[in-house]
Amino acid sequence: xxxxxxxxxxxAGAAGLTAGIYLARARMKTLVVDHGTIGGQMIxxxxxxxxPGVAEASGAEIVATMRRQAEGFGARVLGQADILRMDLSxxxxxxxxxxxxxxxxxxxxxxxGGVPRKLGIPSEDAFQGRGISYCATxxxxxxxxxxxxxxxxxxxxxxxxVSLTKYARTVTxxxxxxxxxxxxxxxxxxxxxxxxxxxxxxxxxxxAGDEHLxxxxxxxxxxxxxxxxxxxxxxxxxxxVPNTAHLKGIVHLNERGEIPTDDLNRTNxxxxxxxxxxxxxxxxxxxxxxxxxxxxxLSAVDYVNERARQPAMPSRRQRxxxxxxxxxx
Amino acid sequence: xxxxxxxHVETVEQFQELLQNNExxxxxxxxxxxxxxxxxxxxxxxxxRYPDVQFRDMEFDSPxxxxxxxxxxxxxxxxxxxxxxxxxxxxxxxxxxxxQTKQQVKEILDRTMCGTTAGAQG
Ligand SMILES: Cc1cc2nc3c(=O)[nH]c(=O)nc-3n(C[C@H](O)[C@H](O)[C@H](O)COP(=O)(O)OP(=O)(O)OC[C@H]3O[C@@H](n4cnc5c(N)ncnc54)[C@H](O)[C@@H]3O)c2cc1C
Numbered sequence: 001x002x003x004x005x006x007x008x009x010x011x012a013g014a015a016g017l018t019a020g021i022y023l024a025r026a027r028m029k030t031l032v033v034d035h036g037t038i039g040g041q042m043i044x045x046x047x048x049x050x051x052p053g054v055a056e057a058s059g060a061e062i063v064a065t066m067r068r069q070a071e072g073f074g075a076r077v078l079g080q081a082d083i084l085r086m087d088l089s090x091x092x093x094x095x096x097x098x099x100x101x102x103x104x105x106x107x108x109x110x111x112x113g114g115v116p117r118k119l120g121i122p123s124e125d126a127f128q129g130r131g132i133s134y135c136a137t138x139x140x141x142x143x144x145x146x147x148x149x150x151x152x153x154x155x156x157x158x159x160x161x162v163s164l165t166k167y168a169r170t171v172t173x174x175x176x177x178x179x180x181x182x183x184x185x186x187x188x189x190x191x192x193x194x195x196x197x198x199x200x201x202x203x204x205x206x207x208a209g210d211e212h213l214x215x216x217x218x219x220x221x222x223x224x225x226x227x228x229x230x231x232x233x234x235x236x237x238x239x240x241v242p243n244t245a246h247l248k249g250i251v252h253l254n255e256r257g258e259i260p261t262d263d264l265n266r267t268n269x270x271x272x273x274x275x276x277x278x279x280x281x282x283x284x285x286x287x288x289x290x291x292x293x294x295x296x297x298l299s300a301v302d303y304v305n306e307r308a309r310q311p312a313m314p315s316r317r318q319r320x321x322x323x324x325x326x327x328x329x
Numbered sequence: 330x331x332x333x334x335x336x337h338v339e340t341v342e343q344f345q346e347l348l349q350n351n352e353x354x355x356x357x358x359x360x361x362x363x364x365x366x367x368x369x370x371x372x373x374x375x376x377x378r379y380p381d382v383q384f385r386d387m388e389f390d391s392p393x394x395x396x397x398x399x400x401x402x403x404x405x406x407x408x409x410x411x412x413x414x415x416x417x418x419x420x421x422x423x424x425x426x427x428x429q430t431k432q433q434v435k436e437i438l439d440r441t442m443c444g445t446t447a448g449a450q451g
Binding site: 035036037038043044045046059060079080082099128129130131132133134135137138139142143211212232233 | 360361362363364365366367370371373374378405406407408409410425426427428430431
């Protein structure tokens, strides 16, 4: 198997697959590697209605098309492939993939996206799938005529709370602040729904129950008052965090763990570019990830071509011999 | 019908035959939804690494789903798709609800399917 590529893309979400399409179409030998499912967050999206040119489609359908496009132009796309080692410091970047081998390339695009933010309390993992869920469309019908909570204050929390009222008897939205981050129209929609009530300025202390979730214990942030809310379901929509923990010490990250880039999506390391939700940016959408993937790919093409035009750097031995050569009179 | 590269279990007879004729079996019972698709992908990718384990999927809303995986006591309190159940010698040795990573599935397979005796329930 050929181990030398022009560009290696880490992550096959919207940004990584788009980079794969542009790179392969520019005749770059391209490898796209993902340690999870091809498609990233798009796979988690039941219905996408705001991707221009596509009236409405499931995330999985958009992923299948993007993958076909990337592979159709010649990119190699690997899913469920764990990266064991990554050295991005030198002119030749090295990426070692479990069961596949070690690959090198002059340029790498980091498109590792985001992962759902968790509350980080011990009882959260214990009740995953036994009351705690991150997908209303997947699991809503398990909670027919039951009392449930939605945790979060953004657009997703508001929209999913409204959609869960199709199944649940009551939906309590629990939020940590005294105001919502969601757009006013989304809050308005939730406020109008008679099944929804709101609990503001609450920290989640514990999820409790025997075999499955029975109550959510919250603490009022100012008064310290503790309340146990009876609930068989808790849907968490508290945002996403950049998936960059593994890049610490490899590439510069800001205090939120996002990758800073310039407007050509270059990172602080020559030959390393970043795209998508893992980058520093305000709006995280499929369209912005796709735009990022395009920019990073075209910048990487320029970088690889520029490097190919430059005379090869002399090796240390050649430099040593040259320096020792006696000066001609 | 699930659109995956796994073999599907479509009838109760197939389910019974599978458990009777194979020591190690893992079944993902779900829909073509956001939490299920990644788990089918994980199972597909692990099939070659665990050649002695039979990896299958099953439609959650089908009669076989209702009569087998969903009727097990081990899945009674589950309310996150997919339900993934691991069998050894016909006995449930582990069961999980909702999305799982490749690492989590590998950990269960190594714990319950390796060695000569069935592992503890997970
Ligand atoms: C439930 C939900 C609904 C949404 N709805 C919409 C919508 O309707 N419209 C819209 O425009 N946007 C929507 N979004 C946001 C949108 O999906 C994301 O902004 C976009 O898909 C991000 O793409 P990405 O490629 O940057 O990252 P991701 O999609 O997160 O992809 C990153 C990929 O990198 C892989 N990866 C991570 N670390 C590594 C590693 N170390 N090694 C190898 N691979 C790695 C991951 O497995 C993943 O596949 C939604 C998001 C969610 C979660």
